[in-house]
Amino acid sequence: MLLPHSLTRAPFLLRRRNAPDTEPHAAPPHSPLALAWWIALWIAGPANWPLWKAFAGLPDVTGTRGLLFGIGFGLMIAAATAALLSLLAWRPTFKPALTVVLLTAAVSAHFMGSYGVVIDPTMILNVLGTDVRETRDLLSLRLLESLLLLAALPLWWLWRRPVDYQRGAVRAIRNLASLAGALVMLAAMTLLCFQDLSGTMRNHKELRYLVNPLNGFYSVGRVAYAKQARPAGPPMPIGLDARPLPPLAGQRTPLLLLVVGETARADHFALNGYPRDTDPELRALDVLSFRNVTSCGTNTAASLPCMVSHLGRTAHEARSHNYENLLDLLQHAGLAVLWIENQAGCKEVCDRVPHTRPEQPAPGATPPDDRLCPNGECLDEAMLHGLDARLAALPAPQRAHGVVLVIHQMGSHGPAYSQRSPADRKRFTPECTSTVLQQCDHQRLVNAYDNSIAYTDHVLAQSVRWLRQQTASYDPAMLYLSDHGESLGENNLYLHGLPYAIAPREQKHVPMIAWLPPQRLQADRLDLGCLRGRLDTSLSHDNLFHTVLGLARVRAGEYQPALDALAPCRAAS
Structure with missing residues (x-):
């Protein structure tokens, strides 16, 4: 007996519904969490070159102890970044979110490294108030180089990787496990490096503003919170009793x-x-x-x-x-x-x-x-x-x-x-x-x-x-x-x-x-x-x-x- 055409397609549709985003005979699919951790390491390393340049110039982090602290600090940044990316490891959000993160990191690294600026809440406000003329003045070949090396290169690698997202419940459990692992790693590295970390951050406060792009996301959150925390509506009036002084003799x-x-x-x-x-x-x-x-x-x-x-x-x-x-x-x-x-x-x-x-x-x-x-x-x-x-x-x-x-x-x-x-x-x-x-x-x-x-x-x-x-x-x-x-x-x-x-x-x-x-x-x-x-x-x-x-x-x-x-x-x- 011949089946309707739509029914002959049904097994194929059922088979494809939960399949990874790959084609038959393509490379084996990757876990999104593995890709997230690789990107986190890339961001903690090359994309944070202004931080590591400043870190290398500190007189109190030299020698073997300084090297070990630097590695530990880098792993802390990678763990914090991986924790964020683990929350985004879902089919609709994963690759677009990593694209935004990498582009943000590349742009931030360029301006921090080239001009010595940092990304804090007031800088975010300044960026939001920038017009086309000011933006045009900031465009350069060096910015393009930063985008190509720090963002385009890993993005080319990322978007070519097939990803196995798995079913929703399994994905949620694995994402939470990756988040927990990243937080445990962050806590462990903080405890191991606490003495050097606290002293360095106390004596060199500028380092905390160079952690890229986490400081930028944090600053955006601060700006959004401050805006929401203040009551909506017109500003509170001042000077309701204001008056011009009566003119004295000879005054115009x-x-x-x-x-x-x-x-x-x-x-x-x-x-x-x-x-x-x-x-x-x-x-x-x-x-x-x-x-x-x-x-x-x-x-x-x-x-x-x-x-x-x-x-x-x-x-x-x-x-x-x-x-x-x-x-x-x-x-x-x-x-x-x-x-x-x-x-x-x-x-x-x-x-x-x-x-x-x-x-x-x-x-x-x-x-x-x-x-x-x-x-x-x-x-x-x-x-x-x-x-x-x-x-x-x-x-x-x-x-x-x-x-x-x-x-x-x-x-x-x-x-x-x-x-x-x-x-x-x-x-x-x-x-x-x-x-x-x-x-x-x-x-x-x-x-x-x-x-x-x-x-x-x-x-x-x-x-x-x-x-x-x-x-x-x-x-x-x-x-x-x-x-x-x-x-x-x-x-x-x-x-x-x-x-x-x-x-x-x-x-x-x-x-x-x-x-x-x-x-x-x-x-x-x-x-x-x-x-x-x-x-x-x-x-x-x-x-x-x-x-x-x-x-x-x-x-x-x-x-x-x-x-x-x-x-x-x-x-x-």
Whole structure:
């Protein structure tokens, strides 16, 4: 008797339902757990080369004991990675998950090894806020090499292996057994190496941030948890009692131009003792340069919200709620506020105030020309284009109480330092034009960076020239403060973003420069001699909130005169 065609296929279908992902006569299938452990060893070894490079340079892990500790430490990393991969050893997730892990490890190894950065929660926030322009600057052949060697090679091997996933219950038991074995191995190696491990991690905290890619996954989890832990909804209001001070005799409306710098080091300004003439235009303007100022973070995502917070660095990091910021308070006081953005974003601090970009002109104004915005990326000078129109477009009732304009620079953002200054403003040559900084001659690298500082000098001087034109209607002032510094190869570190506790001074020592013309000094009863005598006073980003309120002539319950950098030199009125 002939059976229906569908029934003749049934035994084949039943036979294939639980078969491994292989074809007849192909190579024998592999256990997914065996593959997971091989990948874990690859990640613990070659994919962690920045960790092992740093480990080999430690003076207290030498000799046979150091070698044994290194092997034990590597096995701990392999065991921890295998524990994670054991949870993912299922048919739908196994190979895709390992692909993500290997690609993440390769990218992390490249940036940690090439620039000396680490992957921690603040770096994850910085990555999430990166735009296409910044991403483009970070692409290089060396990144491609890292992807090919550390990810593509093992992925080619992995995807060619047939895998026997077995039935669901058997798979679950074996995955749990592998997880338990990995945890036992991790605990055993920790106990065997505990004395060396605890001493090394205590004395060299940077190592814990180099464990790749586990530290990255942990940091992503920390960021997600912190976001969920804070209540949803709008930030808690501040400055509900904010008010502008009544004008004194001879005072005009305050106009403050707040320039938020990017990646500028205080020790590369001649005003602060740098031997190169990086700021000739500012020095001709008789500005005040505060020489001992510390940032509250080592990257924009950490520093920028902290700079405009009323809490200060310590309380801002430990906060359980999100709060409004300085810009919100100024608006509550009735002032006109405008944020002009030339970076990858304001990290949400300008979300509730008017904000724009240099390529978006004010009504009736023309956009910047190609000289200021070549190739779709604007130079910082473009933010000054059409400022008269932007000022006039602000609501007149708010302008009558005071104006605060904030310009957020591209500044000295790396690694493409050579792109931060136009060709006709290159004071120091030859300069490094590569984004693979460790391959640059150090002097050329410094030349490119110093050219960006010299261009910031020009932009700030142009800002002052514009402010001088407003003296008939306003009492103008300019305050410049960078968000963080930058490493330029010192101790083989580049860029910025190291955890605050271990970051070098180069990443935290920032410039703060004020221009206060005689008209403003007299109107605010400020003693110039007193101010000059306080230029070496220890200050930080914690002072910005209160100093701006002082310059904007705004008072609120959050204002602390002790943190206003100018208050000690202001006569009582």
